[in-house]
Amino acid sequence: MTSPRRSGAWALAALLAWLVGYPLLITVGEALGLGSGFTLEFFQTFAQRGGEWLALWRSLWISLASVILSALVGVPLGFFFERAEFPGRRLLGALVALPVALPPLVGVIAFLFLYGESGFVSRALMALFRLEDAPWSLGGPTAILLIHTYSMYVYFYLFTRAALARLDSSLLEASASLGAGGRRTFFRVVLPQLRPALAGASLLTFMTSLASFSAPYIFGGGYRVMTTQIVASKLNGDLEMARVETVMLAAMALVALAVMRLLDPGQDLGGTVRGIPPARRNFQRPLVRWGASILGYVLALVLLLPHLTLMLVSLVPVGTWTVEALPPVLALGNYGALFADPQRLQPMLNSAWMAAVATAGALALGLLSARASLRVKGRLGRLLESLIALPWAIPGTVFAVALATTFSVRAPQFGRFLLIGTPWILPLAYLLRNLPLTGRAAFSGLRQLNPALEEAAASLGAGPWRRFRKVVLPMVRPALAAGGVLAFITALGDFVTSIVLYTLDTRPISIEILASLRLQDTGLAAAYGVLLMTFSTVAFVVWGREKGV
Amino acid sequence: MLRSLSFSGISKPGRPGRPILCSLAMAWALTLAVGCGDGRTPVTIYSPHGRDLLQLLEDTYEKNHPEIDVRWLDMGSQDVYDRIRFEAANPQADIWFGGPDTIFARGAEDGLLEPFRPSWADAVPEASQHPKDLYFGVYLACPILVYNSAAVSPDDAPSDWDDLLDPRWDDEVLIRDPLASGTMRTVFGMILAKSLAETGDEAAGYDWLRRLDAQTKEYTLNPALLFEKLTRQEGLVSIWELTDILLLEERNSPLRYRFASSGTPVIDDSIALVRGAPYPEEAKAFIEWAGSLEALVLAAESAYRLPARSDLPGEKLPAWAQKVLSELRAIDLDSDLLAENGRRWMDEWDRLVRGKGVDPEPP
Numbered sequence: 001m002t003s004p005r006r007s008g009a010w011a012l013a014a015l016l017a018w019l020v021g022y023p024l025l026i027t028v029g030e031a032l033g034l035g036s037g038f039t040l041e042f043f044q045t046f047a048q049r050g051g052e053w054l055a056l057w058r059s060l061w062i063s064l065a066s067v068i069l070s071a072l073v074g075v076p077l078g079f080f081f082e083r084a085e086f087p088g089r090r091l092l093g094a095l096v097a098l099p100v101a102l103p104p105l106v107g108v109i110a111f112l113f114l115y116g117e118s119g120f121v122s123r124a125l126m127a128l129f130r131l132e133d134a135p136w137s138l139g140g141p142t143a144i145l146l147i148h149t150y151s152m153y154v155y156f157y158l159f160t161r162a163a164l165a166r167l168d169s170s171l172l173e174a175s176a177s178l179g180a181g182g183r184r185t186f187f188r189v190v191l192p193q194l195r196p197a198l199a200g201a202s203l204l205t206f207m208t209s210l211a212s213f214s215a216p217y218i219f220g221g222g223y224r225v226m227t228t229q230i231v232a233s234k235l236n237g238d239l240e241m242a243r244v245e246t247v248m249l250a251a252m253a254l255v256a257l258a259v260m261r262l263l264d265p266g267q268d269l270g271g272t273v274r275g276i277p278p279a280r281r282n283f284q285r286p287l288v289r290w291g292a293s294i295l296g297y298v299l300a301l302v303l304l305l306p307h308l309t310l311m312l313v314s315l316v317p318v319g320t321w322t323v324e325a326l327p328p329v330l331a332l333g334n335y336g337a338l339f340a341d342p343q344r345l346q347p348m349l350n351s352a353w354m355a356a357v358a359t360a361g362a363l364a365l366g367l368l369s370a371r372a373s374l375r376v377k378g379r380l381g382r383l384l385e386s387l388i389a390l391p392w393a394i395p396g397t398v399f400a401v402a403l404a405t406t407f408s409v410r411a412p413q414f415g416r417f418l419l420i421g422t423p424w425i426l427p428l429a430y431l432l433r434n435l436p437l438t439g440r441a442a443f444s445g446l447r448q449l450n451p452a453l454e455e456a457a458a459s460l461g462a463g464p465w466r467r468f469r470k471v472v473l474p475m476v477r478p479a480l481a482a483g484g485v486l487a488f489i490t491a492l493g494d495f496v497t498s499i500v501l502y503t504l505d506t507r508p509i510s511i512e513i514l515a516s517l518r519l520q521d522t523g524l525a526a527a528y529g530v531l532l533m534t535f536s537t538v539a540f541v542v543w544g545r546e547k548g549v
Numbered sequence: 550m551l552r553s554l555s556f557s558g559i560s561k562p563g564r565p566g567r568p569i570l571c572s573l574a575m576a577w578a579l580t581l582a583v584g585c586g587d588g589r590t591p592v593t594i595y596s597p598h599g600r601d602l603l604q605l606l607e608d609t610y611e612k613n614h615p616e617i618d619v620r621w622l623d624m625g626s627q628d629v630y631d632r633i634r635f636e637a638a639n640p641q642a643d644i645w646f647g648g649p650d651t652i653f654a655r656g657a658e659d660g661l662l663e664p665f666r667p668s669w670a671d672a673v674p675e676a677s678q679h680p681k682d683l684y685f686g687v688y689l690a691c692p693i694l695v696y697n698s699a700a701v702s703p704d705d706a707p708s709d710w711d712d713l714l715d716p717r718w719d720d721e722v723l724i725r726d727p728l729a730s731g732t733m734r735t736v737f738g739m740i741l742a743k744s745l746a747e748t749g750d751e752a753a754g755y756d757w758l759r760r761l762d763a764q765t766k767e768y769t770l771n772p773a774l775l776f777e778k779l780t781r782q783e784g785l786v787s788i789w790e791l792t793d794i795l796l797l798e799e800r801n802s803p804l805r806y807r808f809a810s811s812g813t814p815v816i817d818d819s820i821a822l823v824r825g826a827p828y829p830e831e832a833k834a835f836i837e838w839a840g841s842l843e844a845l846v847l848a849a850e851s852a853y854r855l856p857a858r859s860d861l862p863g864e865k866l867p868a869w870a871q872k873v874l875s876e877l878r879a880i881d882l883d884s885d886l887l888a889e890n891g892r893r894w895m896d897e898w899d900r901l902v903r904g905k906g907v908d909p910e911p912p
Contacts, residue, residue: 051900108770109777118781139767218770232899235627235728237655237892318800401635409638421641499628503641504593504620515623517773518599520797525773 009372009380016369016387018415019432023402024250024390031243042244052229056248059210059226062141063256066148066209067202073149074156074201077299081157082164085280086292093161094540095300100154100486101536102306103529104495104510105517108218110310110526111147112138120309123325143219148209150303155201155208155486159444162482163197166448166475169278196447197479199264200440203257207392207436210253213496226252227395246398253393257386307533314526334527344512348531351508355491358430359438362487363480365431366438371472374446388439391432396496403429404501426506429497434487441483445476485543489536589618592831595633595823596646597626601796602852609847610838617831626652626731633661633823640825643832646687646839649731650677650817653684654888663824665833669840672860676884677817686817686857687840688848691791691877692736693813699803700785707786709810710740714760722761723784725775726768728895731816732790738887739814739880741894751894758902768903779804790816795853795869812880817857 031042046052081093102110113119117134125135167190175185213227224232226249233242283289312327314334321327338344366388373384391399407419419425449472457467495510502511509532516525596603600623607619624632626648633645633656645656656662657679664682677686694713696706707713713722727733737758744754766784769775772793778784780802794806820839826832838844842861848854849870856866863871 105771105773109773112774112777116778116783118778118783214770218774232728236895236899238896320801401631404632405635408636418639420636420639499624500631502622504622507622511623515600517771518623519601520773520776520793520800520802522773522777 005372006376006380009376009384012365012369012372013380013384013387016365016384019428020387020390020435022415023399023406024394026406027243027398027402028247031240031247042240045241046244046248051224052245052248055224055226055229056252058141058223059249060252062144062148062216062225063206063209065145066152067205069145069149070153070205071156071198071202074153075160075198077153078157078160078164080292080299081296082161083278083281084292085282086289086296088293088296090544091541092296092300094537094544096303097154097158097485097540097543098307098533098537099151099303101489101493101533101540102151103310103493103513103532104214105513106310106313106522106525106529107306108214109522110306110313110529113313114306114309120325127325138219140219140223144215144223144225147215147219148205148212151215152205152208155204156198158482158486159197159201159441159479160194162441162478163194163444163448165277165478166445167193167277172278193448195264196444199260200444203260203389204392204436204440206256206260207253207389210249210256211392211395213395213397230395230398246394249395250393253389254386257389257393261382261385310526310529310533314523314530316523316526318521318523334523337524338527338531347507347509347512348535350506351492351510351532352535354427354430354506354508355488358427358434358491359484359488361427361431362434362438363442363484366435366440366483367442367476367480370439370442370446374443385443388443389436391434392436396433396494397500399433400429400497400500403432420501421503423503423505426498426501426503426508429501430491430494433494433497434490437487437490438480438483441479441486442476445479446472448479449475481543485539488539492535492539493532587618589616590828590831591618591620592644592828592835593642594619594621594644594646594835595629595642596621596623596644597629598647599623599852602848602854605847605851606839606844609844610835614834617835619835621646625729627729630656634659637661637825640823640827642823643826643828644835645684645821645823647818647820649690649735650679650684650686650819650884651731651734651888651891653679653819653821654884656821657681657683661824663822663826663829665822665836667833667837667840669837669858672858673840674857674859676881677819677857684819684821685840687820687845688818688854689857690732690816690818691808691813691855691873692732692788692816693791693794693806693808695779695787695789695794695804695806697779697782697785697803698805700782703805703807706805706807708807710736710788711811713786713788714757714764718764718786720764720766721785722764722766723775723778723787724761724765724768725772725787725789726770728899729770733788734891734895735814735816735882735887736788737898738891738894739882741890742882742886745886755897755902758898759905762902762905776802776804791855791873792853808876808878810878812878814882815877815879818854 032039077096081089081096115121115138117137122134122136125131126133129135171189171193172185175189180188211227213231216223216225217228217231226245230242230245230249233239233245283292312330315330315332316327317329317331317333320329369384369388373381373388375381376384394402404420404425406416407425409416410418419428453471453475454467457471462470493510494508495514498508498510499514502508509528513525513528516522516528594603603621603623607621610619611617622642629645629648630652633640633642636642637659645653645662653662662679662683666682667685670678670682670685673685679685694707694710698706707715707718712718725733727737740757741751741754744751744757747753767778769778772789775787775789776793776797779787789806791806794804797804820836822829822832822836840858842865845854845856845858845861846865846867849856850867853869855870855873863874866874
């Protein structure tokens with residue numbers, strides 16, 4: 001362990017502590033009433049209220065259940081699209097990742113039009129079975145879990161595919177030549193190799209559902225979880241209580257992170273030297289081949305129904321669709337309005353450049369931190385790992401407000417600079433918010449990497465930069481691509497951080513969606529949503545190419 | 550150019566080297582773009598009003614004041630308050646325009662506002678002003694009863710608040726989440742204040758709210774969802790604010806309104822100068838104009854805003870406003886009582902009433 005390596009890690013830890021930990025510390029300080037005399041009064045109130053503990057417990061079990069359900073959907077899908085070869089695989093494989101790119105605000109409306117009480121599915125069933133009333137109403141924990149699974153299996157899907165792309169075929173061959181059957185090889189060889197990826201996806205899913213707000217708020221009915229509790233307190237002007245609730249939620253996320261580390265101690269898995277992925281299974285019998293293809297199309301169709309609904313809504317002129325099963329009028333008017341006015345397209349460009357800058361930054365910072373963490377190990381390594389996960393331990397709004405509070409004063413001696421009101425605060429917020437995505441991806445990629453490769457390169461005389469560029473980067477590329485595309489799409493559609501931090505020059509597309517909805521222009525909002533989805537699809541298709549190297 | 554750069558950022562996610570170069574190039578381009586002001590003085594407005602009204606006011610004002618650049622950021626009224634609060638050390642906004650006076654009162658309490666008395670202030674009823682000139686009502690927001698006219702005839706529609714408790718509307722009532730809505734907070738406040746005045750405590754009021762909760766099918770997150778669900782007849786009646794319903798009516802929506810016969814708790818939609826505003830003089834001039842006859846008539850004609858000033862000649866206002874003003878029976882709500890108890894009332898409602906009339910929750 002060389003000392004420049006350690007000092008580099010310390011520098012990174014300091015940077016992350018300043019950008020991520022410091023704003024959160026300021027929030028904790030306010031919860032303890034540090035500015036105006038230390039008090040535990042609000043924590044006591046919290047402890048005495050049964051409702052608060054119930055909400056905390058619900059957040060916990062919903063998040064655990066979301067992890068399990070998302071894994072059950074995402075991992076098999078990952079295997080199907082990575083290991084089987086059939087016509088249309090590449091495009092469909094990209095499309096299946098799109099649930100993560102359902103635009104904010106209008107995405108919910110698409111869900112409502114589709115699965116809500118007055119939605120297509122419900123009305124079709126009513127017509128089919130001649131029902132008087134809608135067969136269900138979307139609500140309660142079941143609905144929350146449904147939506148979490150739908151939007152979060154993508155983490156498992158992408159990470160599984162990235163890990164499979166780096167799987168070493170020689171391992172499988174060795175296993176087979178030693179007489180192990182398919183099942184045994186799967187459980188003893190493939191699954192352990194996937195463990196870093198699965199651990200990363202589990203952590204991301206857990207954190208996302210812990211901090212998830214829209215799903216419990218819109219579909220939970222009276223079912224209160226911690227995030228909705230925080231917002232209720234805040235809206236009611238009870239800022240102290242909201243801070244205490246935030247601190248408790250963040251504490252739970254940190255405990256989860258620690259438990260995760262116990263379950264997955266994270267030893268490196270790089271046991272092999274060669275890293276050629278096994279060939280995809282190319283079905284010989286045309287029947288099977290086309291069967292797989294049809295299955296792929298059906299899966300993509302089912303998973304993309306909300307997106308298709310949104311496209312339909314974007315074609316509906318204002319006020320024409322009420323109780324009919326299908327919209328009576330379809331027209332391109334909403335798109336006309338969108339493209340006629342350059343002012344309306346500016347937000348699209350704003351979102352694009354901010355997401356690109358933030359993703360590039362998050363990739364660089366995530367990769368460097370993950371690498372430093374794995375190299376120095378020990379307490380410092382764990383500190384780095386925690387700091388990378390921290391931005392997701394609390395709801396987006398709270399993180400944005402913490403960031404804004406920290407960087408709203410000019411006090412360089414305390415490490416505080418004036419960033420609010422400048423175009424930089426929003427990309428910075430996107431960057432930090434997406435650090436867990438790129439960081440986790442980098443972790444899982446690096447842990448699959450064999451250290452012997454770098455040692456070999458070093459013994460052949462390659463310097464650190466060259467080793468990094470020629471050996472490490474190419475090996476972790478699939479994982480980074482998965483994390484990068486997720487980060488890009490998340491930033492592109494972000495709403496919760498944006499509403500707190502946007503300025504005139506950085507008005508993003510989600511604010512435009514909100515503005516259209518405020519004027520009851522659902523069609524125009526949907527048109528913006530479709531534009532956003534198009535960008536995301538392009539990003540995924542590019543990712544598919546990238547991965548197919 | 551921006552587009553091509555941004556795509557290179559995602560197309561090579563595995564090589565952080567190049568996106569970093571791109572971002573540097575973009576940073577540079579952006580700094581240039583931001584650096585080139587056009588010499589006009591910017592006046593920044595934070596507002597929950599929609600694009601329709603804000604764009605109209607911006608265009609009209611800039612035409613008469615070519616030296617001013619009116620800039621507005623639209624967001625929810627809670628977001629405006631949040632922002633102004635955490636920007637207090639370094640204010641970015643000049644004007645806080647729009648939102649119920651109750652949330653302005655919070656801003657005043659936190660010392661976020663600067664006193665400024667525009668010349669039209671005398672024409673605004675005393676109850677619609679802050680005693681220390683921190684904010685003034687510009688428009689009136691009227692909570693009303695909403696129904697879907699495709700399913701309910703005007704005569705059958707609820708005509709008073711109590712009608713919502715009628716068995717006919719069981720599971721047909723949709724309500725915007727009252728914690729997040731100034732309109733709903735005011736209506737609930739009116740119920741509890743009435744109970745306090747008539748019986749000496751709040752028990753009767755909470756009982757009323759519990760019965761409403763039992764009738765309520767769903768509390769919706771935002772107005773957009775509320776309107777969609779009403780239009781698609783997932784529920785048939787609701788309580789909402791007049792301006793939005795008039796706007797919907799103009800767009801062929803089936804939603805219509807009725808005033809409550811026992812009276813309407815009118816809400817003051819206010820304006821204020823932000824303490825430490827970067828351009829206070831220009832901001833004052835804009836506030837002065839926003840409450841002028843010209844601007845109020847403009848807002849009434851194009852964006853269904855009802856003026857708060859009581860000295861406007863009726864014939865200057867559009868027909869809808871004259872009709873509304875003749876029908877409107879405002880009830881006096883003690884705003885001090887509301888400010889004093891509002892938080893506790895809503896907290897208790899949230900913990901003890903919400904969802905208690907319906908759907909037993911699983912453990």
